[in-house]
Amino acid sequence: MTETQFIGVAVDAYSTGNFLPAAFARHGAKLIHVQSTPALMPSMLAPNMNEYLENIVFDNEANTVQRLGRHQPVCVIAGQEPGVPLADRLSELLGLPSNGSALSPARRNKYEMIETLRANDIRCAEQFKADNAEEILAWVRETHCLPCVVKPLSSASTDGVVICHNEDEVLAAARQVLASRDIFGLANREVLVQSYLDGVEYIVDTVSAYGRHYVCGIWRYEKRLISGGKNIYDKDILIAEDAPEVAPLIHYIHSVLDALGIEFGPCHAEVMLTQAGPALVEVGARLNGNMHPDFHNGCLGHNQADLIAQSYVTPGLFAERFGGRHYRKRQEAIVFNVATNIEGTVVGLSEQVVAQINALPSVFLASYKVKPGQQLRPTQDLLSSPIRVFMRADNYEDILRDYDVINRLKHEVYVLR
Template identity: 50%
Template sequence: MNAPPTGVVVDAYTTGNLLPAAFAAHGARLVHVQTRRAVSTALPGPDLARFAGNLVYAGEPTLDELRALAPAFVVAGQDSGVALADLISERLGLPTNGTALSTARWDKHAMGERLRARGLRCARQFRSADPADLVRWRKESGPGDLPVVVKPLGSAGTDRVYVCRTDAEIEAAAAAVLGGPDVYGRPAGEVLVQSFLEGTEYIVDSVSRDGEHYFCGVWRYHKRLVGGRPVYDRDTLLAPDEEPVPALLRYVGEVLDALGVRHGSAHAEVIATPDGPALVEVGARMNGNMHPGLHRLCLGHDQAALTALAYLRPEEFRARWAGRAYRRLRPAAVCNTATGRSGVVVGVDPGAVARVEALESVHAVAVKLAPGDRMRPTTDLLSSPLRVFLTHDDPAVLDADVRAVRALAERVYVLAGDGPGGAS
């Protein structure tokens, strides 16, 4: 009897934890590899109980341990694992995106420069460890070149992403980026400043095998600025023939080819500018908002299951999915709630959660904080306290339920110092 196939996941933060179940459906087991000994607490970390083992990468000895396991594939669970997943898969002779363009798949500056070299539309940009250099670049770009976007080179979840309208704001934002590690615990080193892209922002998710791409879904972002920082509000699933989806798919296909994404999942964020699609960034990993149950209902598949199929049954993946785009079976939305409250969570009100769950279109509710956690005012995706997944045949019901979720969300958490009735 043949042993079940073994695979490797590097840094299974957030939705990387969905991969063990997806691969287990095909009889495969997964071993986890950490890029760093210290696991970041800024994101939901690896659930090691889901994996057959865990290794902390230490160079050649770890590669020897992995060779002994004879893995069939290596997958990045988050952006922080992309470079190491590329290296391990290349060194072990497995299906790989390779190391030659690896930096361009996680470093946002290298990513933009690679696209520019290939003639693909993207933001103008500059990187430096000196905030004054960023202001100097802005001035040399022209006095009208405001606002600009300041962000870390390789973080996630809108971590310290600022839309800056003055040079003083640029310097303050750069100092904030340089003042601490990114969400994976890595020092900033340098800061990225980019020209502001006017237009609506979209998500384009994909899974690839041998350079053939399947587009899993396109979602329209609804964001608002809070103190100059973009805060996620709602993602809305678009139909594949809805504008500007066809142009987005063509453009992202060219982006994936330019960045050497030949295997595995990708999550692209794109602005539909007046001149056409332009990349914000792309991660060679799954969508962090992906919920398998919701995606199966509204799309007939989910990105984790398709990733497993692409690695374990490539012929089936190519025959059924490669070179195609998704179908929308029913409308869907993901709502990330915002709060202005601050304090220590002392309880979660089950009645308030139940009222959210009882809304007609609600499929699942992710309560992100627990007693003892600190709630802070929402300034990015990481500080959104509640995520709600919704789907319904009638878009009007979806819209009404999103409004109801926002109205109920503040009642979910009880903070130290709240009165008997909790948040009002």
């Protein structure tokens, strides 16, 4: 066994951040984990601490920098959304490649994010924030901004996002946000309202090094509008690199990354392609939440986690191979976030139905997210989708055929009482 040459640091590596330790290991590095909160956040898949050299629970900057500095790390990265500001600050204090802390609020707070774009003359939504629902409604009336979108300032996964078509819906949505916590367990002290961007929504995933950006995948969202004004995820569809919308999306996202000061590491952006051109919905300076290394390797020839590791461990090689370029699609692919309208306590899974789904030719991996003893509830957002299926094939028609089968079987997967 050879001695590890490089040490990296991941802050709050929840959810797809769990793919980072193996990715860095493939590039000759090990990771230390920094936990930004005294206790792990229960709303997301927790980091596997056995995959890290150690876990440091953040207490203050001086102590954490001193402990990390002994290892001479090559990078500090955010493993998931809550870790972005701390990763920015620690990398800055350690003198490592860093996006810096000056624009950290613009990379987490959706209001600051859009205002930063506006200050740089980049197309974006009109918006307003307040700490009470009545001020939100007053702004909507004054600006005649209907339909509009009401959402929390710093959440994710469509948590609390509501499309409102009348004043009653605006007031109800704003009150609901202010009365709740976001998916990271933090109280929503303000609420954001934005003009509705009418168009087709895309995912644009990137990895950057020294200000040179690589677009590692563009996916088109297909969503379904359900009662209450919520748009729920259905399919993320990988689009070809020569599709007509790719060039304007890439040009736009480069300007967004530059404006938000994202010079290093990953970004997961959601962009609406309107009649006037691309306009940002929001970005997260972290991995795509629907990323799976082996799945993406098959349909894209690479994956965001390994690209991140390479950009820090061998930055010269990364710049040579990827700097300023974009992906090429190898296979048709979708990520299907299955919705349900039934509820009950889960007793178990139907082995027969699960076997049928897993055996479908285009199914790479199906994840059954509700465990025995937990409640299955009607889908309201990405987090409440009970099944996620990664699908790929040479022909899109083959994927759609299997997609239809899964839709027919979805209510038979869980045994309820």
